[in-house]
Amino acid sequence: MRSKKTLANVITSLLLQFTLIVSGFIVPWLIIRTYGSSVNGVIASITQFLGFFALLEGGVGGVVRATLYKPLASNDIIAVSRILKSAEKFFKKISYVFIAFLLVMAIGYPYLVSYGFNKTFIFTLIIILGFKTIAQYFFGITYQILLQADQKLYVSSLLHIIAIVVSTIIATILINLGASIHMVQLFSAGVFVLKPIALNVYIKRKYKIINDDIEDKSALKQKWDGLGHHIAYFLHNRTDIVLLTLFTNVIEVSVYSVYMMVTTGIRNLTTTFASGIEAVFGDMIAKGEKDSLEKNFNIFEFLFFTLTTVLFTSAALLILSFVSVYTKGVTDANYFRPLFAYILLAAEAAYCIRLPYHSVVIAAGHFKQTRNGAFVEAAINIVLSLALVNHFGIVGVAIGTLCAVVFRTVQYAFYLSKNILNRSIIKFIKRIVVNFIAIVIVFFMSRLIPLSVIHNYFQWSIYACKITFITVIVTILINSILYYTDMMGLVNISKKMLKRKINF
Structure with missing residues (x-):
């Protein structure tokens, strides 16, 4: 069921x-x-x-x-x-x-x-x-x-x-x-x-x-402990535009919102695969299925690292050309912001990587135990963004968000490894290194594709298909070789889910 x-x-x-x-x-x-x-x-x-x-x-x-x-x-x-x-x-x-x-x-x-x-x-x-x-x-x-x-x-x-x-x-x-x-x-x-x-x-x-x-x-x-988690989530999504409104102007807010529209869409595609996972993990924990929890967590961790690498690496290579086509003919603002785009994408990628960890923590009801980490994330985001927004504008608030999200993701990984799954943190670090190598290889291979001037969505779509194809092949190949057991577990789950016969 x-x-x-x-x-x-x-x-x-x-x-x-x-x-x-x-x-x-x-x-x-x-x-x-x-x-x-x-x-x-x-x-x-x-x-x-x-x-x-x-x-x-x-x-x-x-x-x-x-x-x-x-x-x-x-x-x-x-x-x-x-x-x-x-x-x-x-x-x-x-x-x-x-x-x-x-x-x-x-x-x-x-x-x-x-x-x-x-x-x-x-x-x-x-x-x-x-x-x-x-x-x-x-x-x-x-x-x-x-x-x-x-x-x-x-x-x-x-x-x-x-x-x-x-x-x-x-x-x-x-x-x-x-x-x-x-x-x-x-x-x-x-x-x-x-x-x-x-x-x-x-x-x-x-x-x-x-x-x-x-x-x-x-x-x-535990509502006040849950508040800490929600504050961190809230600030991740809301702080930047609020500060840009207070310290810059609505034109900069519009620029930010266009890039955020793209990154949020990609992030939401990733989080889609987390829909229902928290409930599944919660059901396992409620029934005391520890072995099943650990096995399935490894599989979903593999899925999210691989999926995040594919989507956000492709986005990093495509977002500037897309925004150029999307805002073609608009002259009341400068929408070409490469540094901001890359930092924002990195922040959203770090957020997506932590989704399996967050799901298990919430499913286990460990709000109080992880509350302080949420408050620290919020503090990092606010302090850094405030310190940098006047000098660097949208780049400054993006840096604040990135630093805060990276801290929280690492903190989640350490907590889960030590207190819920009882496994080595080396597994988390290894996945980071493996997928970083995949990103580097994709960036070098993407240079082999001739980049002509893109004037419309059709031309952009053709170029996007080529970039995405390279990213998918490289990322899946590397992860499947080094995490063969997890990859086969995901394949088996997918097959059985489609046949509607599996019980996790």
């Missing part, structure tokens, strides 16, 4: 990420060309500020998931219902905090941005984008956590795909009809209200949740 759910989660998550990437390319592209880089920068900046709502969630989602694994494994619906009741009360409280935060931001943010926009323009745009944030992240969040813990993330993913497609179509039509940016954002945001409604209907039909006022208060006992 675990295999069927995992396969469904991976497939729908891949479809979701593909949908997000396509939508993420189309809508900003239309906004830049129709309303200008400054409007795109303002929207990106406001969205990041509104992301502070995710911080209010405080990492409780991960804590609740970890608490749900055991009662779900034993079909204890009473315990599940009480845990959900406790989570619902918490999320209801933070919704009120978010509304207050939204009003404060709508009043105060216009004083931060003065790039040709009046205060009414900014105020109303913030209210509209805030509504979109509430629709996406608050309504139905408890049931979404339940589905993820029960390895049924595919249900939420399918609903999200539908919402994104409809929202993108509406935005495209309105932009082409000459509607205002406020009208575009309002109507495209309204679609996301339908997702939690559909989610609620599904949960009531599939789960016999007991609707009483009894809650399991112990379910959130």
Whole structure:
């Protein structure tokens, strides 16, 4: 059963990420060309500020998931219902905090941005984008956590795909009809209200949740420890644009958002393969399957190192030419930033490498034990970014992010090796060295491909296929030779998953 759910989660998550990437390319592209880089920068900046709502969630989602694994494994619906009741009360409280935060931001943010926009323009745009944030992240969040813990993330993913497609179509039509940016954002945001409604209907039909006022208060006992983890995640995604808004201008924010659009798309493709893995590991831990946990962790570690190397090495060789084509004809900003692109890609690659380690730590419920590392990561990110942003701009904040993410990834590897899997840290170091060698070989081999001037997406696609082919062959060949057992384990899992016969 675990295999069927995992396969469904991976497939729908891949479809979701593909949908997000396509939508993420189309809508900003239309906004830049129709309303200008400054409007795109303002929207990106406001969205990041509104992301502070995710911080209010405080990492409780991960804590609740970890608490749900055991009662779900034993079909204890009473315990599940009480845990959900406790989570619902918490999320209801933070919704009120978010509304207050939204009003404060709508009043105060216009004083931060003065790039040709009046205060009414900014105020109303913030209210509209805030509504979109509430629709996406608050309504139905408890049931979404339940589905993820029960390895049924595919249900939420399918609903999200539908919402994104409809929202993108509406935005495209309105932009082409000459509607205002406020009208575009309002109507495209309204679609996301339908997702939690559909989610609620599904949960009531599939789960016999007991609707009483009894809650399991112990379910959130690690919420402050979970907060540390969430702060680190939040800062990884939000710090840079916030600091660029405060210390530079919205044009730089627009440049950053274009590159981040690419790197985030690649990162999300990688994290797709982690969808459902945390729940699988949590189920193994709840049932005491230690040998199965260690065996499957090695296989997924192999997968993430190989996948990360392939995707981000290819991206490093292709991102500048892609951005040149994407922003062709745009003259109100300089979008050619090679050093920034490479540092940003390195930071996102380091983040993806740690996903298997993070999944096991969260599945085991080790929030308190790893909390301090999360706080240190956050501190490194903030201090370095603040110190460098005035002198180096977007390059400075990217350096801060890279240093913070590398620290946290190494810290995760050490903790997992010593406290959960009881294995040598040399295994982690060896994987780093092996894949670094693969990267060097790919870079040298890529120089054998003649690079002509790329004017359009078709020319870029041909060049991208050649680069990606080389990267795939070199990376998989080296990793398969040195990690033959892990590679065969992954092949066998893939075959059996497709036949739907495997039990991890």
